Amino acid sequence: MTLTDIFLQTLATTLPVFTMVFIGLGLRKLGWIDAAFVNTASALVFKATLPTLIFLSILRADLDTALNPGLLGFFALATLGSFALVWLWSLWRVPRMDRGVYVQGSFRGNCGIVGLALAASMYGDYGLSAGGILLGLVIICYNILSVVVLLTYQSEQKLHWGHILADIARNPLILAVIVSVPFAWWDLSLPEWVMTSGDYFASLTLPLALLCIGATVSLNAIRQDSGPAMGATAFKMVTLPALCTLAAWLAGFEGQELGLMFLYWASPTAAASFVMVKALGGNARMAANIVAMTTLLASITVTFGVFVLKGTGTI
Template sequence: MFQAFGFSLSVTTPILLMMVLGYIFRQRAMISQEFIRSGSKLVFNVTLPCLLFLNIATADVGALIQPKLLSAATAITVGSCLLLWWYGRNMGPAQRGVFVQGCFRGNMGIIGLATIVNAFGNEALAPAGIYLAIISIVYNLTAIVVLSAAQERSEQSLLLQTIRSTMTNPLLLAIAAGLVLALLGWRLPDWLTTSGRYLANMTLPLALLCVGGSLSLDRLKGNRSLIIQASAVKLVLLPAFSVVCGALLGFSGMNLGILYLMMATPSATASFVMAQQMNGDADLAADIIAVTTVLAVVTTTIGLLALRALNLI
């Protein structure tokens, strides 16, 4: 049990520390809101794509693509959305879609990858990157459906915009390019690989500092009941259900760990942007993001402790 507890803390404590430092730096004006915006943009457009590209380009392609894992994650996401949509049938139009999205859409690109690297090492980055690419598409399309249905109006223009942005997403392009190189067996020059690693190594520390610096619990003003319910689903019920499904399907070790850690991530910041675009309750979306981001460290630690104690990962 002590060994399992030590493992859980080794995964989540560095993430908590970096986010706390980001929050402290922001409060002490050591980093500004402009730094957070610029840093987040740099991570999304440059350093994270470098990280994913380099790890996928040098990996065994056959071991990367896990159809069973990806199919299970897609089915769990879509199935949970249907159940949550039914559960929220009495909510207002502005809250229903936002609530559902806040419950299923996780911050896989930053928090998910960070916990997976801490738990399984850099060799898990490549399969986690493929998972990220496929499930991000599922997230985007599902979010459009639930937010549009909640408003009872068609959002064809937003659907086209989302498809266009998905096709030009730096993360997906980097993953696709890495797969091409891996399939062709091409090797990058050492000087280019080294330069890319310099950028890649910046990714998780910078991203977590930006996440911590952007946190603000002072502005919580939405429906606290919905915030609590969404947080419970996102951080406890959905990850637990995913583990049960994964175990029944025969997953264990790194595959089960990837499924759990991706599902256990806090609500994604993209939820807020999507809620704004589709006239949802953006304040509710922001509140769910803030609360789940703070609590995710605790719930993930407990979840990892349970999985480790049961010898599932």
């Protein structure tokens, strides 16, 4: 396979995902979708269609392949290492009041939508099932670490671990993983009409979610003073994906496993990071800048990263 073939194959994987994001941006500019639509659709995806998609994907999965303790453990360690590295860097380069926002924006990826969509586009059923299981771990790690670093620099806020753990335990995506694994493990089946109806419902997830992500990108925020947001964007989209993927390759991961982890590490900053910063009284403008810049840049960095990994034969 020539480099041209690899490049075209890469575009066939990444462009459909990011095209939907840019369509969402365009529809918002045209006024065809508004904030009310985005709020309603995002809630529908988070509470219903995405959990359904994850449940059905894991239900059909071969857990011997999809449930990989080594991959889960390495991803958790890499997340902790990324978190620590960015925090140490921020002590030197970022004003104290913005450090929490900087650190969260640098390591917290949008794995639930963009990462999972890319995994599905590249690896099909394996991407959805293995990606869904990995997503449960990602949600726990990202939420706990984000709260810790944000509250460290928001002295007027108090850390309520009971509320944090309760929110994680009630997260629909985690519940979908927990409920679906026993079904897949014991090879339990549902009636065909239930599976078909579920597929129809779940098929709404990725296009609807990607449109909402595009509609929430604010070009005005990027044009405003971004401060350290550029540094956080470089960390999130270039430095950390490269370092983590290299570490995973050196640890012996390759093929689908390495590709899945790269797509999750290379995902743009999650929109939920902006919501959390705003709720805690942090620098919401900076958080919005990071989300917007990483989302727009992802179409380039993810495509380039997949091209390099495919070209070198590591995935």
